[in-house]
Amino acid sequence: MKKLPRKIITRVLLYIRTLEGLVKEKRFLVSSKQLSEITGLSDVKIRKDISNFKKVGKPRIGYKTVDLKKTLENYLLQNNTVHLVLFGVGNLGSAILQYPGFNRDKIKFVAAFDVSRHKIGKKINGVGIYPVERAPVIIKRCHADIGIIAVPKEQGQEVADYMVLSGLHRIVNFAPCSISVPAKVQVRNIDFTIEFLSLFCDSPK
């Protein structure tokens, strides 16, 4: 099956999250129309996205929530567990370690790194905090997939370089700075300020 663009992947993950909720409510069936009402996306788009996978819906009936969830998860996540490491255990870093996302069994923080003597050796939400120097070894040993930057922006580039050196090639950057990395490394930037301002500018009074 062909590789899907990130945009579609992101929506499919939203469907999975939604289905998880519906399954928990013991809903057995759902139509693309109903998914559309919940998610705010158009029903055609939802059907189109889903049709990238095997035929799983029944005309007139809709989709079985459990089956659809399983189909989407199988394709996207297979049997993988995603291993995360965090750099920077400040306010935001701590919050990320405690974020109550869905699919908890598919995602696992394997370590957090910081420079502060007071934090090293402690645990947050079961995740150990280690000195930054131990990152390369721990990242390799635990097969970490994604590194998260939650350090002050002044250290953003330095930490990014260190992450790449340690073997990571996927980075989520919460520091409000641009980081430059080799082409093979994928970066997703999340700047809260830009999120707030763009929402404001997009719909002015």
Added chain:
Amino acid sequence: MKKLPRKIITRVLLYIRTLEGLVKEKRFLVSSKQLSEITGLSDVKIRKDISNFKKVGKPRIGYKTVDLKKTLENYLLQNNTVHLVLFGVGNLGSAILQYPGFNRDKIKFVAAFDVSRHKIGKKINGVGIYPVERAPVIIKRCHADIGIIAVPKEQGQEVADYMVLSGLHRIVNFAPCSISVPAKVQVRNIDFTIEFLSLFCDSPK
């Protein structure tokens, strides 16, 4: 001037953030090529985005950092200050209140709301924490522009309803749940789990 799509607005905010850094370093000039190297976006795209505003570059020379920053800010933010309110002062909420973004003078948290007796009355980063019941009055009095949801997902919809009722029509939702709001209300959802997983799925091993 025509209204710009959100995608372009978001990039322009990134240019502003970048220019802020360059100005701080006392860089007077910058070319679209150089901005491209910093931001990772193509230089043509950058020039096209900038050309939505008045002509401000000089062929062969590039852009004056100070002038370009001012031009972009004037168009996007004018003289506005964006007033934010936060719902939910847990780990993530606290971190958001302390997020060190750019353009500090253009963004201001006017209040935070929580239900916990222990938190109400305190301040975080200078922002007072109030009981949720006071939200409608405070939101009106302070002309809050954007409401941020940082409560547990079980309360997401309830809080969203209350925000709309209180007069907010722009919401940034950090809770991992879908919220349904009237059409006039703009919502931006940020689900960390989806961000992590989409990066993983987009570039599998």
Added chain:
DNA sequence: TAGATTGTTAATCGATTAACAATC
């Protein structure tokens, strides 16, 4: 002047939506 860089128009590419046949 020559050459680098901006700004813009035209071409391409990808994503969304419209239309509709298939089907339960």
Added chain:
DNA sequence: TAGATTGTTAATCGATTAACAATC
């Protein structure tokens, strides 16, 4: 059967990129 809903093809829309003239 009739009607609702899926899955798909074709049409539209918007965003990116290519090409290039303008200009300092």
